[in-house]
Amino acid sequence: MAEFTMLAGDKDWWRQAVIYQIYPRSFADGNGDGIGDLKGIISKVPYLKSLGLDAIWLSPFYPSALADGGYDVDDYRNVDPRIGTLEEFDVMVQELHKVGIRVIVDIVPNHSGSNHEWFQAALKAGPGSPERDRYIFRDGKGANGEIRPSELASHFGPTAWTRVTEPDGKPGQWYMHLFASEQPDFNWDNPEVREDFVKTLRFWSDRGVDGYRIDVAHALVKDLKNGHLPERQSFDLSVMKNNGEDDLFDRDEVHEIYAEWRKVFNEYNPPRVAVAEAWVHANRRPAYASTEGLGQSFNFDMLGAGWDAKKVRKIADYNLKAAKASGSSTTWVLSNHDIIRHATRFGLPNGTDFGQWYAKNRFNPKVDEKLGLDRARAMTMLLLALPGSTYLYQGEELGLQEALEIPAELMQDPQFFRNPELGLSRDGCRVPLPWNRTGSSFGFGTNGSHLPQPEWYGNVSVEAQDGVHGSTLELYRELMALRRSLETTEEFSWVNHILSPTTLHFKRPNGWQSITNFGTKSIKLPKGKVLATSKALVQGKLPQNATAWIQA
Numbered sequence: 001m002a003e004f005t006m007l008a009g010d011k012d013w014w015r016q017a018v019i020y021q022i023y024p025r026s027f028a029d030g031n032g033d034g035i036g037d038l039k040g041i042i043s044k045v046p047y048l049k050s051l052g053l054d055a056i057w058l059s060p061f062y063p064s065a066l067a068d069g070g071y072d073v074d075d076y077r078n079v080d081p082r083i084g085t086l087e088e089f090d091v092m093v094q095e096l097h098k099v100g101i102r103v104i105v106d107i108v109p110n111h112s113g114s115n116h117e118w119f120q121a122a123l124k125a126g127p128g129s130p131e132r133d134r135y136i137f138r139d140g141k142g143a144n145g146e147i148r149p150s151e152l153a154s155h156f157g158p159t160a161w162t163r164v165t166e167p168d169g170k171p172g173q174w175y176m177h178l179f180a181s182e183q184p185d186f187n188w189d190n191p192e193v194r195e196d197f198v199k200t201l202r203f204w205s206d207r208g209v210d211g212y213r214i215d216v217a218h219a220l221v222k223d224l225k226n227g228h229l230p231e232r233q234s235f236d237l238s239v240m241k242n243n244g245e246d247d248l249f250d251r252d253e254v255h256e257i258y259a260e261w262r263k264v265f266n267e268y269n270p271p272r273v274a275v276a277e278a279w280v281h282a283n284r285r286p287a288y289a290s291t292e293g294l295g296q297s298f299n300f301d302m303l304g305a306g307w308d309a310k311k312v313r314k315i316a317d318y319n320l321k322a323a324k325a326s327g328s329s330t331t332w333v334l335s336n337h338d339i340i341r342h343a344t345r346f347g348l349p350n351g352t353d354f355g356q357w358y359a360k361n362r363f364n365p366k367v368d369e370k371l372g373l374d375r376a377r378a379m380t381m382l383l384l385a386l387p388g389s390t391y392l393y394q395g396e397e398l399g400l401q402e403a404l405e406i407p408a409e410l411m412q413d414p415q416f417f418r419n420p421e422l423g424l425s426r427d428g429c430r431v432p433l434p435w436n437r438t439g440s441s442f443g444f445g446t447n448g449s450h451l452p453q454p455e456w457y458g459n460v461s462v463e464a465q466d467g468v469h470g471s472t473l474e475l476y477r478e479l480m481a482l483r484r485s486l487e488t489t490e491e492f493s494w495v496n497h498i499l500s501p502t503t504l505h506f507k508r509p510n511g512w513q514s515i516t517n518f519g520t521k522s523i524k525l526p527k528g529k530v531l532a533t534s535k536a537l538v539q540g541k542l543p544q545n546a547t548a549w550i551q552a
């Protein structure tokens with residue numbers, strides 16, 4: 001194996017890092033087959049460097065049948081041949097490390113893909129075999145086992161049980177899958193499963209990977225004792241227990257797994273880091289973020305804040321306090337590959353049920369794109385000024401709106417197929433990036449893109465914004481550079497504007513201040529040097545839907 005460069009050892013690099021999520025199939029296509037790949041990422045290292053990032057997070061790039069965009073992993077220690085090779089992966093890590101960017105990869109431990117060799121072996125081996133024990137196989141109910149073992153829905157609807165055909169050709173047992181049927185859930189009571197994931201974490205850590213994003217980190221351990229099987233129709237947080245005794249999610253025992261992983265992470269220098277994707281009650285997040293566990297846990301609260309000063313302040317306060325109490329730092333997120341892009345969300349009235357809006361009629365109400373972008377830029381500035389790490393999603397630096405025009409026959413999201421009457425899909429935020437104004441797939445590759453790009457994509461491409469003062473791309477670059485020069489400690493305090501509750505103003509180290517105008521009238525800026533604004537000042541005042549950074 002080649003020598004792997006690591007970045008010099010600040011073990012706390014992640015605490016206030018800016019991490020940029022790459023959805024590999026949709027970032028850049030290096031070989032012209034319409035699918036983004038590692039070669040494409042390598043070719044864009046100068047671009048990533050120009051953004052001033054601390055790290056990238058790569059969504060799954062492993063061999064996969066792509067039943068769920070790669071979150072159905074068929075081999076955890078390899079690269080999908082459509083995306084590249086392990087050698088290219090090593091080159092990518094080295095090139096990124098050379099420019100000071102660390103690499104976080106996605107680990108998907110709740111389920112494998114159904115083409116994983118273990119699942120295929122389980123199908124062949126038959127009921128009661130050790131191969132089946134690595135997954136959750138159960139006999140059905142009814143005279144011939146024809147009724148599913150429990151009333152458990154899948155996240156993508158409708159049921160979480162699929163019946164298999166046994167090696168003798170007869171209909172047989174059922175297996176559990178919380179997501180698509182191509183994503184069988186592992187049985188985490190099986191020691192082989194535990195050992196295999198430790199092996200995977202060492203495999204990537206040895207190759208120089210700096211950290212991990214843990215997919216559905218709260219689901220691994222389920223209560224399956226004495227024949228018990230969870231039953232549930234809704235995955236709403238309101239039906240999940242918040243005391244560690246829920247039979248499906250966030251059980252206390254899951255932390256035994258992460259304690260073991262932490263020991264592995266700490267074998268490395270600097271220690272590898274991890275962030276949990278755990279949709280749990282807020283009071284349960286600190287356990288995932290503990291220094292004996294994964295170390296950090298996503299806070300997705302801003303997704304529900306809308307454009308509302310009071311809510312934003314409450315969420316900031318809660319999460320900064322909670323992170324401090326657990327010894328971790330919090331995370332800020334406005335977009336990722338699972339949600340409607342925030343420039344679009346902010347262009348819809350506060351309180352919109354985005355799922356419903358998308359499913360029913362994406363053009364009514366029509367997105368106010370200008371308002372959406374103004375607010376998106378202002379919120380990004382606000383979050384980038386808070387202590388904690390900020391996760392950006394590819395394309396948000398271009399101010400991209402959701403692609404709403406994808407025809408049903410070109411959709412790829414299993415959520416769309418498994419529940420067609422709902423009409424939900426995450427494909428609109430997964431459309432390949434526009435690099436150029438014109439040309440095949442706007443410079444994404446030389447030969448089309450696996451999801452159709454809207455016509456207007458060229459106007460917001462990297463080429464169209466590069467070097468253009470005031471463009472969203474240049475704003476992001478400016479903010480990242482400023483943040484890097486100003487953010488030394490995690491110091492933070494509010495400046496209260498009692499007469500103007502729609503103003504959010506706070507102080508950070510080195511005289512740095514951030515002020516956001518959620519109101520309808522322009523406001524006066526505090527004294528100091530104006531470092532950056534998300535919108536041009538009007539007669540020296542900060543207009544509505546805007547943020548300014550000041551140095552006092």
Ligand code: NOJ
Binds near residue numbers: 108337
């Ligand atoms: C969360 C991922 O972000 C999402 O894209 C995926 O569908 C599910 N986990 C299942 O792996």
Ligand code: CA
Binds near residue numbers: 030032036037082
């Ligand atoms: Ca390709």
